[in-house]
Amino acid sequence: MSLLSEAFARARNEDRAALVGYLPAGFPTVPGSIEALKVMVDAGCDVIEVGLPYSDPVMDGPTIQAAAQQALENGTRTSDVLSVVEAVAGTGVATVVMTYWNPVERYGVARFAADLASAGGAGMITPDLTPDEAGPWLQASAEQRLDRIFLVAPSSTDERLRYTTDHCTGFVYATAVMGVTGARTATSDLAAPLVRRTRNATDLPVGVGLGVSDGDQAAAVAGYADGVIVGSAFVRRMLDAGGDARVAADSLRTLTEDLAAGVRRG
Amino acid sequence: MTTSPTTSPTTSPGPPRSAGPATGGADLSGxxxxxxxxxMPEALMxxxxxxTVAWQEAMADPTFTAEFDRLLREYAGTPSMLYEAHRLSERAGARILLKREDLNHTGAxxxxxxxxxxxxxxxxxxxxxxxxxxxxxxxxxxxxxxxxxxxxxxxxxxxxxxxxxxxxxxxxxxxxxxxxxxxxxxxxxxxxxxxxxxxxxxxxxxxxxxxxxxxxxxxxxxxxxSFVRGIGDEAREQCLALTGSLPDAVTACVGGGSNAIGIFAGFVDDPEVRIVGFEAGGEGMDSGRHAATIAAGEVGVLHGARTYVLQDDDGQTVESHSISAGLDYPGVGPEHAHLAATGRASYVPVTDEEAMKAFSLLARTEGIIPAIESAHALAGTLRLAEEMPGATILVNLSGRGDKDMGTALEWFGLGEDRGEVLAEDATEEPR
Incomplete structure (x- = not known):
């Protein structure tokens, strides 16, 4: 059983949803992102997504764009992302990389998979790579025993839900809204039907991302999903801390605890 | 205007996708x-x-294609002229034919x-x-x-x-x-x-x-x-009517590459016709400030397609530079990447300076002010003519230069009252 499957199984045994937290590597600095992610692990995240900052993030709203841009301006490299994974995975938490495809292809798909596996990474989420174009990644992930998490969307046909989930391992990432990443004040009414349709296609755990920013929203999503994925809200806390590491850590801890309580209410 | 069926198989792993007539050059999954x-994100799949289905059905529907053809004719002003540029030809030492897309409604x-x-x-x-x-x-x-x-x-x-x-x-x-x-x-x-x-x-x-x-x-x-290939289809007929034969070479500027693929489409199946695209060489290839994606890029994925991309060692997109906003793009259409990789077409950089020289030359020899994008094709063609003296070269003059007068004003110092002398200098001498 993979680290990811274990994390979701543990949450399921406790009759709750898993909390999945995201931050880009290198934001605000490489050591800063490691410290921040460790706070999130300590305060209750079950799974960590380490973002690989990319110059053309078409699925991201302004908050994550700003963080990625800052990370790139600070000189964050692909190899730094792997070192962040290694540090976070060292805490024992299931750690995956979330990345647009071109940096992986540039690094070399097989090489990236091998280096991710030896860093202790559990798998990879690919927002702009669907199984249609994923031949080399399907092979490399199988060889390295990494989980591959593809996205499903409210617009996915039932046929595509079956096709996509057939190629997923670990969990399925369901995007709750039609739109880019970013905290939203109301939870989506498209998410629950999507999770229901996804469950008809697969037995894998289904995590819901895009838009969740507080414990109440997390509780609402936890009512129908196996995982609650939070990204922009964490990034927002970091941005608002304005580079003060202590303020950032306190703020991340407070948010994580709120969300962790939420996934236990749902 | 039709698309030709191909028999290429889709690549595995086979996704669920409606079969249908294919797409001329691409296999069923593009x-x-x-x-x-x-x-692309799954949300857009x-x-x-x-x-894809709506387009394929439309292209097979005579009502749609007739309406498209009517609009092109009555509203856009096509077919655009094929114009033999006599004075420019004299200067170039080759027979230069301009496909006058600059005369279309909206100027390109x-x-x-x-x-x-x-x-x-x-x-x-x-x-x-x-x-x-x-x-x-x-x-x-x-x-x-x-x-x-x-x-x-x-x-x-x-x-x-x-x-x-x-x-x-x-x-x-x-x-x-x-x-x-x-x-x-x-x-x-x-x-x-x-x-x-x-x-x-x-x-x-x-x-x-x-x-x-x-x-x-x-x-x-x-x-x-499929919507721009009329450029090449028209030009092929016009060239045959004017000269009695196909051109020896066809040229166009290449940013993303729509005007180029449009004119190349008419000749790609004529192996005797040389096909050359000219990319933006900006301040020169050594400067690193250019947009010559095929000449200097690496294979990668940008904006949904695998193609040549200007990128760094980590796959981050590198900023492109060109005096021409329309060529200032760090990627290129995937069919051009394919034509380059297979050797059917070649792609060559042209600097800002060469393009501006050709911009001025066309104005002075033919009374036509081209878009700076198209001036890259002209500049490259002048170079090609040295290699192919006496040849017939068809150039896609993809747009007109009105929009570029601000750039030209600054480049040539046209606002200063130095009159005739300065403009001649601009034509003859590099800045």
Whole structure:
């Protein structure tokens, strides 16, 4: 059983949803992102997504764009992302990389998979790579025993839900809204039907991302999903801390605890 | 205007995708050899499939193609003339034929693409279009087609480009479009595409994305080609009628590559015709400040397709540079990547300086002010003529230069009262 499957199984045994937290590597600095992610692990995240900052993030709203841009301006490299994974995975938490495809292809798909596996990474989420174009990644992930998490969307046909989930391992990432990443004040009414349709296609755990920013929203999503994925809200806390590491850590801890309580209410 | 069926298999792992007539050059899932394909968020997959089917059905529907042809003729002013540039030919030492796409309504080849896509939008029952634009030509064409067909129109344009192409911003707004300046990333065309894609993910149920070039995810490279290939089909007939034979070479400028793929499409199956694309060499290849994607890029994925990309060792997109906003793009259409990789076409950089020299030369020898984009094709053609003296070379004069007068004014110092002498200098001497 993979680290990811274990994390979701543990949450399921406790009759709750898993909390999945995201931050880009290198934001605000490489050591800063490691410290921040460790706070999130300590305060209750079950799974960590380490973002690989990319110059053309078409699925991201302004908050994550700003963080990625800052990370790139600070000189964050692909190899730094792997070192962040290694540090976070060292805490024992299931750690995956979330990345647009071109940096992986540039690094070399097989090489990236091998280096991710030896860093202790559990798998990879690919927002702009669907199984249609994923031949080399399907092979490399199988060889390295990494989980591959593809996205499903409210617009996915039932046929595509079956096709996509057939190629997923670990969990399925369901995007709750039609739109880019970013905290939203109301939870989506498209998410629950999507999770229901996804469950008809697969037995894998289904995590819901895009838009969740507080414990109440997390509780609402936890009512129908196996995982609650939070990204922009964490990034927002970091941005608002304005580079003060202590303020950032306190703020991340407070948010994580709120969300962790939420996934236990749902 | 038809698409030819191919028998190429889809690549494994086979996704569920409606079969249908294929796309002329690409296999059923939009691959041109190792290039192309569809690297996009899952949220857009259904819309891209829907668009593929609607486009294929439309192209097979005589009512649609007749309406498209009528609009091209009565509204856009095609077929555009083929003009033999006698004085330029004398200077070049070769017979130079200009395909006068600069004379189309809105001043460039772009109108062909947007009329096709806007008609398709109406046929699909959508009421809103979005577009990205670099130089502003595609934005103006989109705003024009949207006004004509009564569609809401939003155009995303990098902030840098809204500044250097202020006149086109005004034209779009006059035509009723909303122009959104994009301030993220390098604030140019690539970031405008990112922003348009972000809009589209959220609006895809009622909005069509009028993609401005023969790039992006399947079906756009093939779809756009199907609407602009009239350039090459017309030019082939016109050239045969004028000269009695095919040209020895066909040339065009290449940014994303829509004007080039349009004219190349008419000749790609004629092996005796040499095909050459000219990319923006900016301040020179050694300077690193250029947009010569095929000449200097590496294979990667950008904006939904595998193609040549200007990128660093980590796969981060590198900013491109060109005096011409329309060529200032760090990617290129995947069919061009394929034509380059197979050797059917060659792609050569032309610097800002060479392009501006040709810009001035055409004005002085033929009384035609070309777009700076098209001036890259002219400059490259002059170089090619040295290699092929006496040859017949067909050049796609893809747009007119009115929009570029601000750049020309600055480059040549036209605002200063130095009159005749200065303009002659500009023609003869590098700056």
């Amino acid at each position: 691959h041109f050899g190792e290039f192309g394909g569809r690297f 259904a819309a891209l499939d829907e668009l 080849h772009k109108i062909r693409n947007v009329l096709g896509q806007a008609l398709l939008t109406r046929r699909m029952g959508k009421s809103r279009v979005i577009a990205e634009t670099g130089a502003g030509q595609h934005g103006v064409a989109s705003a024009t087609a949207a006004a004509y067909l009564d569609l809401d129109c939003v155009v995303y344009m990098g902030e840098v480009d809204t500044e250097r192409q202020a006149l086109n911003v005004a034209r779009m707004r006059l035509l009723g479009a909303e122009v959104v300046p994009v301030s993220s990333g390098s604030r140019t065309l690539k970031d405008a595409i990112n922003e348009a894609l972000r809009d589209w993910v959220a609006s895809v149920d009622h909005t069509a994305y009028l993609f401005g070039t023969a790039a992006g995810p399947h079906p756009f490279p093939s779809l756009v080609k």
